[in-house]
Amino acid sequence: MDILLIHLLNALLYASVLFLIAGGLSLIYGVMRIVNLAHGNLYAFGAYVTAWAIGRIIGAGPEASIALYALLPVGALAAGALGAVIEPTLLRPLYNRAEEYQLLITFGLLLILEDLMRLLWGPYPLSVSALYEALGSLHIGESIYPTYNLLVIVIGGVAAAGIWAFVYRTQFGVVLRATSQNMRMASALGVNVNRVYVEAFSLGCFMAGLGGAVVVPQQGAVLGMGVDALILAFVVVVIGGLGSLEGALVGALLVGIVRELGITFFPEIELAVLYLMAAIVLLIRPAGLFGRA
């Protein structure tokens, strides 16, 4: 029973981080119809910035105080700011061109960001495991479980609720959804579409960065983490439906559970099963479980 609970918590932990990444990807696609291949790198960027910022402070004084947890969102803010730079400079010129070019430019961006992180933080992993260890662990029956993991699950849940409230309960959310449904009509009704695009793109990047920020105390920041994360985020949004936030949530939970099962029961084909799931959903329901065709 305890083992089951731990597996469930692991699945939720994984789903929380995946939701943050995939939700951002899906939000961007939903509003702007752009598949951002560099999205995983923004997740990695968030992880690096957080690890770097917290590392600097820990380096200055040995106290790993509670206040440091408040610094976690730094990576998310940095990723959001980076997104706000990328959208107007690189993506905006391409909205009138074939979508092949949008894919290509984000692929170019992926290559650039990958090396930008190597340039800024060097080839070695950054870690802030002090934050992970400081929270200790709690007992679940016979087993022990790191408390930090629970914090990540809570952050994931709060982020999901926050995003939902933001999109469905605020003025900005209304504008966002209107633009997503019909960009021309929204523009004709006086919505500043350019601004909505920057904001949506930054928000998506912010979510990815937050995913990186919460994961970094546990896993550290390494080169290549973005590319791996991107492809799993793809699996999530394909299953849930490109452009759907509910879909990203359900997709993340599904992938989290299947992956946890996979690691336990069929480790060799764990990844293959996830990709096959995505392929099968695409074949049966190309718009995904929650997508609009």
Next chain:
Amino acid sequence: MSDIVAPRRVVAWSAAVLIALALLPFIVPAYQTVLLSYGLIFAIAALGFNLLLGYTGLLSFGHSAYFGVGAYAVAFVVKYARIDSMEVFLLAGIAGSALVAALFGVLCVRYTRIFFGILTMALSQVLWSLAFKFFWVTGGSDGLRVPTPTLLGGLVRMPTGASEDKLGFLSHHYYYYVLALFALAVALMWVIVHSPFGKALQAIRDNETRAEFVGVQVWHYRWVAFLISGIYTGLAGALWVPLNGLTTPDILHWTFSGKIVFFTVLGGFQTFFGPIVGAVIFNYLETYAVGNTVYWQMVLGVVLVVLVLALPAGIVGTALRLWPRSRKVAVS
């Protein structure tokens, strides 16, 4: 039908380029010839890829699958059958990639645009993860070694013993082998895209509904294009692996598909010869970037971004705009 036979101008130019390429091993150092072999092999993959992108209008982000299957098929032949004949390698690579492309094609060609791209990517990632995890079959991330093969049914083989000279063999015998297959592949692709079949593909690309209306079986044509495209890329993989001596899961990863897309766009996917030029130039660009800086990905990324923003027609496409007279040679 008349334009299946290439215009005299194209034939003359191609012959001149081919002769120049054939003389190259006598002029440049061996290393340069080997480097060019890589470029020509990538050009075969790009030709196949462009049958889908340029002529059928489908952007695949999963062509690493066919390149990788071609390469791994060769590695399996070596590992399990202990054969070192290049002809058997090629047959294995072609058969393997044809099988996978036929299967993946059935699944993928029902979709277009972004869904096609993501589906091809997801399927290629299935193969990548299998190659990565089933290490007792595929060698995992260490990959599988492939020895220098014998050519033409064992007639041409690397001198063994004291005078063993792998570089000399690869830069002469193997280079000519690659060059011959490259020329054959280009000629065959020319015939394919100028045949009624090729015209039907272009009709589908330009207006699917209308093509269907005049009786083109869109699904079937796309599938055949997908199959041919996969076989070309698989052939490239089979030719690549003896040159590289090793195959690793990297060539199955989706970022390698991205590279195939990259060099096709670099050359210009709206022209017949663009992908060839793009592949060869990309290979030099990558090799020198890797050789000169650890930040080679950034170099490639900046090139790609500038290309997309400023020169979307690619190298060949832009050259055509600057020198309109060369248009007759290079446009399909």
